Amino acid sequence: MPRTLIELETKLEKLSVLDEAGNLDKELEPEISDDFLKALFRAMLLGRRFDERLLSLQRQGRIGTFPPTTGQEAAQLGAVAALQPEDWMAPSFRETVAEVWRGKSMESIIIHNNGFSEGDDADAKFNNLPVSVPVASQTLHAVGIAWALKYRKMPRVAMTFFGDGATSEGDFHEALNFAGVFQVPVVFVCQNNHWAISVPLARQTRSRTLAQKAAAYGIPGIQVDGNDILAVYSAAREAVQRARDGGGPTLIECVTYRLQMHTTADDPKRYRSDEEVEVWRKRDPIPRFQTYLMDKGIFSEEDVKTLEASIKDEIQQAVDRAEERMKALGAPLTMFDHAYATTPPHLEEQKRYLKTLLSVGGKEAQHG
Amino acid sequence: MPRTLIELETKLEKLSVLDEAGNLDKELEPEISDDFLKALFRAMLLGRRFDERLLSLQRQGRIGTFPPTTGQEAAQLGAVAALQPEDWMAPSFRETVAEVWRGKSMESIIIHNNGFSEGDDADAKFNNLPVSVPVASQTLHAVGIAWALKYRKMPRVAMTFFGDGATSEGDFHEALNFAGVFQVPVVFVCQNNHWAISVPLARQTRSRTLAQKAAAYGIPGIQVDGNDILAVYSAAREAVQRARDGGGPTLIECVTYRLQMHTTADDPKRYRSDEEVEVWRKRDPIPRFQTYLMDKGIFSEEDVKTLEASIKDEIQQAVDRAEERMKALGAPLTMFDHAYATTPPHLEEQKRYLKTLLSVGGKEAQHG
Amino acid sequence: MAKLNMVQALNLALRQEMEQDDSVIVLGEDVGKDGGVFRVTDGLAEAFGEDRSRDTPLAESGIVGMAVGMAVAGLKPVCEIQFSGFSYHNFHQIENHAARYRMRSQGRYHVPMVLRTPYGGGVRALEHHSESREVYWSHMPGVKMVIPSSPRNARALLVSAIRDPDPVIFYESKALYRAFREEVPEEEETFPIGKSRRIREGDDLTLIAYGAMLRRALEAAERLKEESGIEADVIDLLTLSPLDDTLFVDSVKRTGHAVVIHEAPLSYGPGAEIAARIAEKAFYYLEAPVARVTGYDVVIPLFARENDYIPSVERIVRESRKLLEKI
């Protein structure tokens, strides 16, 4: 001292690879096999079409409230694409596209969106936590999992997702601080979609970027164009690798946009302008990536058409299967099933009681 | 973009004015009147001697557990010295020196330390909150107060104190973030005394400084030598002025050291070395400030002696008054007094019940 | 008098209090432009400015901790916590501070704040959006716990809560928000916190409920009368803490039988306290144990099954009959 500037111990960076029009910064292009690129594109498109379908199902009353993902496909997929199945994912509630990539069936998602806990099953091959509704709370679970992985000397990492709004919660802070102190293999992926329901980013925090919040924890932070899947993937791959190599946590801010309503119960017209949405529609991650693939010569208009058809089919089958499966669901007594490993006597008693109620009155005995 | 560094919107700085030996950086010397300098010195010394006296009272069983302040006088006083009485102070639990500066009587502190809520009275001239034991929680109250001050267009500020450990709590994060977003007149004073009970700073967070955590909220942060009252005062005055002028919040990290145990229930030998303590003993804020005053020619060895005698006297009187006052305290029924503005019927009933208990059995009826 | 649903009635209460008293400040997530996810604060930001219906960052402890400070400094904050399932994030700020500043400061400071939050099931919502945990707040010394059951009493109680010098937790049943309309006078109306109300008179049985379950209790009473000629006294608690036991104790002294109904889980639920009070104060009048018709001791299931969890009219009727047969 006397009056000097504080130097930070880690870098705070920004990264973009493909611009809005799909033009490539050659130097930064990540090496990805053609097959993997195509798989990513399919997953993006499937995510988009599935979201559209869910929205129409919701409008028809065939599913309940859900949070759309349109516009955020690159942010989610670019991140999870860097994981192995045995790595862990701790999602928030808006990572449907990432969940499907990681083995969750669309059928289950529909069933979950109909209020059946049976929709919360998951592909055992993947270590995915179920969705977590309380904002930011799951970030701590990811840290705990990463702690366990490090303790068990397993070469795996945990990745957790959350929104811009989530960065305001105390749990976000505690998670990043713990991760920094314990240097555990966790990657924090913030989908900065500019809105937390009706609250715009500028009212969420005064910091210019969310990535710079990493400075508070002495960990690296990077802001990427979240609608640029190559940028997201590059940053995620780097962070995952660092975590796997014992280099500790990273905060990745993916700058993206929620093109739809917060959930189907929300009306965004109350708080944001169509013009703003239009600006972001032009930054849609899908056409941009498609341009890149076409420029690269590994994808044609024809391929897109074939893909659209096969996706449509796949979604339809999932809807059909879900609706079929749901006919057999609904037995209320299952509410007692997963309360504890062993159902304690008082719950057995309550279960018997509900059973009696159901048997005497049929459904009518129960419903108000 | 493409890959670039993130620039912060506010400065993160370090400041020191007097070095360990009391040598001055002339350029940075704040303008303070001689009388004010002397008043500060008296308060520092009084704080030290009072702490010593409390420790001996505690060892004699004449007060309960308390958190000593020795070593942190400059950090506390330098900060509150920048306030007006009508400004607000939201302390944690270790700001005895600051509280006494702001009108709290030593007598009350002794009474509080004996488990009497009557010790929680305060000088009505000052807007001080009572001590807050849950770590970091009071920082939010300061933000709320500052919000009210801004709303009411009052030219006042709120200052809140907390420790290095407190920066790990979610409430700290939420407080700084709210303060940043609302740009309210609040000054966050972190007394980084290197320990949170047995946990050293390096295990509390991976960030190299605590001041840099301000970057997460887009607000200015400054690290000062917390054992250098001139540095603390300079930084506090600047922050208070900025807040008063509508410039919003500041985070000040005062680097200091807890020379004593965490509380009298703690044994620091379990977790830290005498050598470490010795290093910090040499950085004691009091001799350093004394040297400065003597070098400045406004204070002599003789003055110190006179001061010590008057302080001793003042403390003795406080002890005597407290012990006298406590004789009259202890009526248990007061526990119902400040529960609600109007005591609801069930509490009246419980109060009557306790009254009966006390009257039938005397004290013995109650105590187990 | 206009016919209002509960959302509109609550909005009226806020609007009128904000008009009269510029220390009343609404704050919370999405309470500004959006008017709250249930629209309870609709139009307040337009009418009174953004500072008076203040959108905050997404942090419940922050909202409540800030409100505590605002209240200490003389304002009357009315926080909205978007769903009661997220009010646990601010639990420590209420238990450790809102409930204690008066005591801790020997009366110098107090915390005239309201924490409004939607609770309960029945609207086909996601996890954490349907539960009832009113006991947490009812057991907590230093706060008051209020649960209205209709648009009119919601409005009157919210006005009283805002004016109350102590912290009030105000649970609003989502199922009631738009369930029905009621005449709500434009003129000021308050209802004392800490008072219950008799809603229906009868000598055979006492039904005790609050919030969304009050309506079901009333429906059950009608059916008991129609189907079996049983006349039920129905008590609406309205305030859970401080609990007014005078009306239900008197009632049970006449009827000898009581059923308490709530959505919250059975064990250590509100019904336990009601049953204990009745036993303490009307023991020799009781002809049968107080029956508790409640949620089960599990987390309320996702919405496909929530109606099997929440006490139904049918179930209240059935348990009431069972109780009386025991005479």
Added chain:
Amino acid sequence: MAKLNMVQALNLALRQEMEQDDSVIVLGEDVGKDGGVFRVTDGLAEAFGEDRSRDTPLAESGIVGMAVGMAVAGLKPVCEIQFSGFSYHNFHQIENHAARYRMRSQGRYHVPMVLRTPYGGGVRALEHHSESREVYWSHMPGVKMVIPSSPRNARALLVSAIRDPDPVIFYESKALYRAFREEVPEEEETFPIGKSRRIREGDDLTLIAYGAMLRRALEAAERLKEESGIEADVIDLLTLSPLDDTLFVDSVKRTGHAVVIHEAPLSYGPGAEIAARIAEKAFYYLEAPVARVTGYDVVIPLFARENDYIPSVERIVRESRKLLEKI
């Protein structure tokens, strides 16, 4: 067998479980080198390494949220929250997550964690260091709530809690930590969670208590016998949730009279549930209402007055006599 106080007995439980099972991880503030502010984790870091008795940053939600993740990933975390007065900071992590991962994941994940925390008054501590809020956890579906009353049962219950596949909240009475010693066998001993125990037999009256109050109940029973020839049955609940009502209900069927004792506030307190259960299951045996000898409905006063808040032996004796005179 060694004579151990409760701190030592808990330490033994941790030590032995950690020896046997390297998935058992202690974590919390000051649990490492310092051995916990009450020394319950003394020596564990030395014996098993710092990762096994892990000092964390100062953040309760962080500790518990991290533990939830550790448990989901297959470890058995034992968190220490330094005082139960700070466990509200992590309330949402327990209510929203620890209690629900099993259900939410349809049984795929579960949360075998323990949250140990000192509760209750009687040690002349600061504000927030003396309260009893066991109801918050007892009412919460998906967790278990245990409160031991002696070194030996504390050790046995902690072993059971650590091995339990579901989350257990484990309240330790500070007043009991060093109050007395008891023979605690070196060999493994467990005690089933969800079971109460009869500690003393008698036919005149049932005293129901747990934690620190159990000792006072026993003392009261001795005095009742000596002074008035009254023979009390004494039941130690040990687990509050799931609540074992078999013993106390049976007992009341014999005695016709019950007194329940706790430090927690009266209203919506544990005693309410006990009283309601007794009424439900032994109504026709009850000769008087269940008496509740409890803390008052205010925040426990600072330590100069705490003994006027906590139920005393004298008060238990008095209320027991009053109850029996009513026969």
